[in-house]
Amino acid sequence: MKLLECARPQEKKDIMSEHLEQNDDEVANNARHFMNHMNSQSYCCAESLPDALGLRDLSEPKTLLDVGGGSAIYTIEAVKSNPNLSGVVFELENIKPLTEEFVEEAGLSDRISVCPGDFFTEDFPKKMNYVLLSNILHDWPDETNLELIEKSYNCLEPGGQVIISELLLDDDVKNSTSASTSMNIIMLPYTKGRQYRPKELKLRLERLGFVNTRHIKLVDDYSLVVATKPQ
Numbered sequence: 001m002k003l004l005e006c007a008r009p010q011e012k013k014d015i016m017s018e019h020l021e022q023n024d025d026e027v028a029n030n031a032r033h034f035m036n037h038m039n040s041q042s043y044c045c046a047e048s049l050p051d052a053l054g055l056r057d058l059s060e061p062k063t064l065l066d067v068g069g070g071s072a073i074y075t076i077e078a079v080k081s082n083p084n085l086s087g088v089v090f091e092l093e094n095i096k097p098l099t100e101e102f103v104e105e106a107g108l109s110d111r112i113s114v115c116p117g118d119f120f121t122e123d124f125p126k127k128m129n130y131v132l133l134s135n136i137l138h139d140w141p142d143e144t145n146l147e148l149i150e151k152s153y154n155c156l157e158p159g160g161q162v163i164i165s166e167l168l169l170d171d172d173v174k175n176s177t178s179a180s181t182s183m184n185i186i187m188l189p190y191t192k193g194r195q196y197r198p199k200e201l202k203l204r205l206e207r208l209g210f211v212n213t214r215h216i217k218l219v220d221d222y223s224l225v226v227a228t229k230p231q
C-alpha cells in the first residue's frame with residue numbers, strides 16, 4: 001500500500017469531474033456512459049439497502065439525502081421500499097438533468113428531488129434522517145472526506161444516520177479480497193482517493209461525534225458502515 005501511494009502521480013484530476021466540467025458533446029456522452037456504468041454497478045447494493053437498514057419497517061415520514069447520488073439508484077430502491085420515505089439527491093448542477101432522467105424513468109419524481117450543488121463548497125440540505133455517501137469517499141483524500149462526514153453530521157436530525165457504502169478492504173488488510181484490492185489499485189493512480197477498511201471509517205465517524213458505528217455486509221465485498229448522530 002505504501003509503495004503504491006508513493007507511485008501516485010502528483011497532479012491528477014477526478015475522472016468524472018474532468019468529464020463534467022466541459023460542454024463538449026463527446027465529453028457529455030462520457031459522463032452519461034459513466035453514469036450508466038455506475039448505475040449497473042450499484043444496482044445490487046441499492047436493492048439490498050432497504051433490508052440492511054430496516055427501511056421497510058419505517059412507520060413515520062423520513063428523508064434520505066443521497067450525496068453525489070449519480071443515477072439515484074440507491075434512493076430509488078430505498079424510496080420504493082416504503083411510502084414513508086422520500087429522497088433528495090445532491091448532485092452537480094450539470095449532472096442534475098441526467099439524475100432526473102433516472103428518477104423520472106422510475107416514476108418517482110414526486111418523491112425524489114434533485115438538489116443541485118457542489119459538496120466541496122456548499123452545505124447539504126438540512127433536517128435529514130439519513131445521509132448516504134455511496135462510492136464517494138474512495139474518490140477523495142482523507143481531509144476532504146472528514147469535511148464530507150462533518151457536513152453529513154450537521155445536516156442530520158438528532159438520531160439520524162449516516163450510511164457509507166463502499167467496496168471495503170478487510171480490517172486486517174492482508175485478508176482483503178482480490179476485488180477490493182484491485183479496486184484500491186485502480187483508485188490510487190486515477191483518483192485522489194483509495195479504498196478504506198471498516199475500522200478506519202468507524203474511527204473517522206466517531207471522531208466527528210457519531211455513535212453506534214457498525215459494519216454491515218451488503219453484497220459480495222460491498223459493505224455499509226453506518227453510524228448515528230446522538231439524540
Ligand SMILES: C[S@@+](CC[C@H](N)C(=O)[O-])C[C@H]1O[C@@H](n2cnc3c(N)ncnc32)[C@H](O)[C@@H]1O
Nearest residue numbers: 038042068069070091092117118119120134135
Ligand atoms: C463514483 S460516482 C457515485 C455515484 C453513486 N453514489 C453510486 O454509488 O452509484 C460519484 C458521484 O459524485 C458526483 N460528484 C462528484 N463531485 C461532486 C461534487 N463536487 N458535488 C456533488 N456531487 C459530486 C458525481 O457526479 C458522481 O455522480
